[in-house]
Amino acid sequence: MTEVIATNQTILVVGGGISGLTAALEAAETGKQVVLVEKRPYVGGRVTQLYKYFPKLCYPTCGLEINQRRAKMNPNLTILTMAEVTDIQGEAGNYTASVKLSPRYVNDNCTGCGDCGKAVTAEFDDEYNYGMGKRKGAYLPHRMAHPQQYVIDPAIIGTDDAEKAKAACKVNAVDLDMQEETVSFKAGAVVWATGWQPYDANKIQPYGYDRFSNVITNVEFERMADPNGPTGGKILRADGSPAKNIAFIQCAGSRDKNHLLHCSRICCMATLKQTHYVQEALGDEGKSTIYYIDIRAIDRFEEFYQTVRENPNVSFIKSKVASIVENRANGNPVLKGVDTEGYHRYENEHDLVVLAVGMQPSVDKASFPVDIVINEEGFIEPASENGGIFAAGCSSDALDVNRAVQQATGAALRAIQVVNRVAGTEG
Amino acid sequence: MSDLNTAMTERYRSSFLKEVEANVEEGEWVKMCMQCGVCAGSCPLGNAWEHTPQKLFMMIRAGKREAVLSSDAMWMCTSCYNCIARCPRGLPITHIMHGLAHYAKRLGLSPKNQPTQQFAQIFWDNLMKKGRVNELKLGLSMYFKDGFGQGIKNAMANQKLGQNMMKAKRMSAMELFGGHSIKDTSGLQKMIKKAQEIEDAKIQGNS
Numbered sequence: 001m002t003e004v005i006a007t008n009q010t011i012l013v014v015g016g017g018i019s020g021l022t023a024a025l026e027a028a029e030t031g032k033q034v035v036l037v038e039k040r041p042y043v044g045g046r047v048t049q050l051y052k053y054f055p056k057l058c059y060p061t062c063g064l065e066i067n068q069r070r071a072k073m074n075p076n077l078t079i080l081t082m083a084e085v086t087d088i089q090g091e092a093g094n095y096t097a098s099v100k101l102s103p104r105y106v107n108d109n110c111t112g113c114g115d116c117g118k119a120v121t122a123e124f125d126d127e128y129n130y131g132m133g134k135r136k137g138a139y140l141p142h143r144m145a146h147p148q149q150y151v152i153d154p155a156i157i158g159t160d161d162a163e164k165a166k167a168a169c170k171v172n173a174v175d176l177d178m179q180e181e182t183v184s185f186k187a188g189a190v191v192w193a194t195g196w197q198p199y200d201a202n203k204i205q206p207y208g209y210d211r212f213s214n215v216i217t218n219v220e221f222e223r224m225a226d227p228n229g230p231t232g233g234k235i236l237r238a239d240g241s242p243a244k245n246i247a248f249i250q251c252a253g254s255r256d257k258n259h260l261l262h263c264s265r266i267c268c269m270a271t272l273k274q275t276h277y278v279q280e281a282l283g284d285e286g287k288s289t290i291y292y293i294d295i296r297a298i299d300r301f302e303e304f305y306q307t308v309r310e311n312p313n314v315s316f317i318k319s320k321v322a323s324i325v326e327n328r329a330n331g332n333p334v335l336k337g338v339d340t341e342g343y344h345r346y347e348n349e350h351d352l353v354v355l356a357v358g359m360q361p362s363v364d365k366a367s368f369p370v371d372i373v374i375n376e377e378g379f380i381e382p383a384s385e386n387g388g389i390f391a392a393g394c395s396s397d398a399l400d401v402n403r404a405v406q407q408a409t410g411a412a413l414r415a416i417q418v419v420n421r422v423a424g425t426e427g
Numbered sequence: 428m429s430d431l432n433t434a435m436t437e438r439y440r441s442s443f444l445k446e447v448e449a450n451v452e453e454g455e456w457v458k459m460c461m462q463c464g465v466c467a468g469s470c471p472l473g474n475a476w477e478h479t480p481q482k483l484f485m486m487i488r489a490g491k492r493e494a495v496l497s498s499d500a501m502w503m504c505t506s507c508y509n510c511i512a513r514c515p516r517g518l519p520i521t522h523i524m525h526g527l528a529h530y531a532k533r534l535g536l537s538p539k540n541q542p543t544q545q546f547a548q549i550f551w552d553n554l555m556k557k558g559r560v561n562e563l564k565l566g567l568s569m570y571f572k573d574g575f576g577q578g579i580k581n582a583m584a585n586q587k588l589g590q591n592m593m594k595a596k597r598m599s600a601m602e603l604f605g606g607h608s609i610k611d612t613s614g615l616q617k618m619i620k621k622a623q624e625i626e627d628a629k630i631q632g633n634s
């Protein structure tokens with residue numbers, strides 16, 4: 001049985017992405033007891049799936065490593081992975097949370113040696129790479145995963161593979177008898193940091209993501225550009241041939257009453273960043289064309305934008321693409337629309353199309369454990385009705401990492417104020 | 428120039444957008460257009476017309492009053508609703524197109540020989556007589572709108588269609604003699620006249 005020691009002065013953080021991790025660390029480092037609940041087998045969230053960060057083009061792993069070290073060193077922080085909050089009862093200063101823990105089938109003895117992974121044979125779609133590429137049934141979710149602890153896919157439990165994994169482990173870390181369990185504990189305040197998910201590109205019917213194999217999304221492109229990713233950093237078409245003439249379609253599913261109402265705010269910068277990936281992978285052979293309504297490189301990002309503007313291998317077409325058809329002969333996507341600067345009709349063929357899909361908040365109002373104020377875009381509002389529950393990062397708005405982290409620090413402060421009040425009345 | 432047109436030009440001298448907002452059906456939506464181009468790119472008319480909705484909306488904002496109102500663009504709209512379904516801003520584009528056409532016609536600025544407009548007029552006149560459309564007379568008026576010779580040619584070319592319509596009882600040769608009507612034709616005519624007076628008063632009030 002997993003035991004969680006907590007009181008009504010404990011802060012519960014739901015979601016261990018960069019925002020939740022930041023809020024948890026900030027609170028724990030002021031001496032508060034913090035329990036972090038993360039659904040995935042590892043912390044870091046979606047930034048672990050990015051190749052590089054704008055605007056500095058540095059590696060997300062760098063900042064994450066610092067956070068992971070802070071987490072390891074802090075005795076006030078308890079991290080529960082493969083865990084989901086199923087219920088919250090009570091009010092500010094006195095909540096009781098129920099958390100469901102899914103079995104990992106690997107215990108804390110795991111050294112991350114990888115022998116179990118080598119021993120098993122069954123393969124599954126690799127969710128870390130958005131289904132591009134495969135992983136084994138005993139796996140480390142990604143190279144830099146924290147904790148560095150293997151996971152056994154429940155699908156191999158009861159098969160030969162499970163026994164092979166167990167036999168391969170020299171330190172007795174594989175425990176095939178682990179069961180799902182639910183733990184309940186107290187908390188004074190809650191930071192909600194469940195982040196975002198890429199808008200479902202299948203819903204943007206005219207772009208044919210579901211029909212054309214050379215139409216992909218920006219999150220997939222991040223994985224493709226990563227030398228440790230499924231293509232080894234090569235920018236490839238579905239048939240494995242190199243893509244050189246790449247189109248980026250902005251606002252794919254954002255700023256649209258048929259999809260997400262809001263501007264997702266990061267996708268212009270993500271695309272500008274991704275033209276650097278094209279340049280890096282292909283040099284002058286790689287051409288990027290950005291189809292946009294307007295480029296939103298907010299405040300200090302203007303310079304980043306201007307640098308990309310000056311790159312002769314990047315072109316800009318001011319137009320929201322109306323539709324994509326496929327050239328049957330070569331599988332090329334053909335983009336159709338009208339250029340706003342001059343109102344010329346175009347039909348442009350590209351090797352590969354990257355849809356700059358937006359951020360959909362991962363806040364499910366229907367199954368939210370308590371009443372909460374959510375705006376028409378699906379983000380949590382900073383409302384007094386929310387009591388001691390505070391949104392952090394992309395649960396509160398479409399934010400880049402810098403802004404998400406700032407916002408998460410603010411949420412941690414609000415949570416600290418609540419538990420301080422509890423301490424004041426009790427102490 | 429019609430009197431109404433002169434009055435409207437006077438009143439909205441500084442802003443054609445305001446004129447459209449006040450007088451064109453759904454005109455207040457025009458300013459919501461973000462010039463993304465999806466309507467233009469989704470319209471089945473493609474290259475066939477002078478100005479796409481996107482361009483018309485920009486022209487309205489740029490004050491190109493003459494060019495917009497005398498254009499045949501909005502008369503070409505087939506009401507397929509592609510643009511409305513796709514517009515990210517939810518503009519009722521089809522309605523604005525028809526609203527613009529209607530307003531241009533009221534001001535006497537619409538292009539004289541535009542066939543959709545001619546058809547609309549013929550249809551209206553036909554409907555007003557009996558309160559129901561007389562398909563036979565409507566067809567004949569369309570065929571003969573460009574003169575007798577062209578009319579015979581048109582009628583011959585569409586002979587098959589006419590015959591099929593008669594077979595399917597969608598049209599009757601007897602329609603040539605009077606034709607079917609509603610019970611109270613004069614009542615309908617009075618109602619329409621009243622509606623027109625209200626409309627006129629509204630637009631005069633704006634002028």
Ligand SMILES: Cc1cc2nc3c(=O)[nH]c(=O)nc-3n(C[C@H](O)[C@H](O)[C@H](O)COP(=O)(O)OP(=O)(O)OC[C@H]3O[C@@H](n4cnc5c(N)ncnc54)[C@H](O)[C@@H]3O)c2cc1C
Pocket residue numbers: 014015016017018019020037038039040043044045046047050052053054055083084085193194195196197218219222266270273357358362392393394395399400401402404
């Ligand atoms: C294509 C693309 C490129 C980008 N590039 C950059 C960039 O270069 N620079 C930059 O600054 N920003 C970039 N961003 C934005 C960046 O990804 C976000 O700012 C960041 O991920 C926000 O972190 P978060 O913690 O708020 O959310 P997330 O990363 O989504 O983390 C949320 C965490 O909560 C967990 N979770 C979800 N639901 C539950 C639940 N019910 N219970 C428990 N846990 C749950 C998730 O598993 C996840 O670990 C990019 C975004 C995109 C789409």
Ligand code: SF4
Pocket residue numbers: 106109110111112113114115116117149150168169170171172173174
């Ligand atoms: S479970 Fe055992 S075999 Fe697998 S990585 Fe961990 S220590 Fe190695």
Ligand code: SF4
Pocket residue numbers: 250251252254255262263264265266267268269294295296356358
């Ligand atoms: S950031 Fe750019 S691409 Fe993303 S929704 Fe806003 S305008 Fe569109």
Ligand code: SF4
Pocket residue numbers: 459460461462463464465466467480481484513514515516517518520
């Ligand atoms: S689709 Fe809508 S917002 Fe876009 S140009 Fe047309 S009218 Fe304007």
Ligand code: SF4
Pocket residue numbers: 466469470471472480503504505506507508509510511520521524
């Ligand atoms: S409704 Fe009219 S303007 Fe709109 S797409 Fe169809 S034809 Fe074009």
